[in-house]
Structure formats: structure tokens, C-alpha cells
Amino acid sequence: MQLEDIQKKVIELLVEEFGEHNRDALNNNAGMNKIPEWDSLSFLNIVESLETTFEIKIRSSDVEELGCVEDIVKLVSSKKNI
Numbered sequence: 001m002q003l004e005d006i007q008k009k010v011i012e013l014l015v016e017e018f019g020e021h022n023r024d025a026l027n028n029n030a031g032m033n034k035i036p037e038w039d040s041l042s043f044l045n046i047v048e049s050l051e052t053t054f055e056i057k058i059r060s061s062d063v064e065e066l067g068c069v070e071d072i073v074k075l076v077s078s079k080k081n082i
Contacts, residue, residue: 001080001082002082003073003077003082006054006073006076006077006080006082007028007069007073009053009054010050010069010072010073010076011023011026011069013046013049013050013053014026014030014035014046014069016049017037017042017045017046017049018035018037018038018042019037022035022037026069027069028068028069028070028073029068029069029070030068030069031067031068031069031071032067043063043066046072047063050072050076054076054079054080056076056079056080057079058075058079062075
């Protein structure tokens with residue numbers, strides 16, 4: 001799996017969570033401040049989806065570092081050793 005594949009899959013997971021109408025807003029800089037539906041509950045759903053989809057374990061200390069899509073992609077990449 002390449003970095004671009006991870007980014008595409010992360011975007012797809014976020015579109016599933018936030019709806020197709022947010023697809024254009026979901027770029028590397030998108031975070032809680034840019035997506036109105038992105039709240040703490042949806043964030044927990046995202047973490048669970050990431051763990052299941054990518055077969056990784058995300059610690060609570062990891063979650064504190066996730067402020068935007070780019071951070072999520074970097075975390076998944078590091079967990080997958082890419």
C-alpha cells in the first residue's frame with residue numbers, strides 16, 4: 001500500500017462519516033474546524049474505522065496528535081511502516 005492509497009482510503013472513510021456533500025472540503029488540511037459534522041463522537045467513529053480498515057491500533061496518545069486529514073494519513077502510514 002502506497003501513501004496515496006492511504007490518503008484515498010482515509011478520504012473515503014471520512015466521506016462515509018460526514019457525507020458526500022463534504023467531499024470537496026476533505027483535503028489534507030481539513031479538520032474539525034472545517035467540517036461542521038466533525039465532532040468528538042464522529043471522531044471516535046473515525047478512529048474505530050481507521051483501526052478496522054487498516055488493521056492498526058491507535059492509542060489515546062496518538063489521537064491527541066490528529067488535527068487534520070494529513071495527520072491521520074501520517075499516523076496510518078507510520079503504523080503501516082510506509
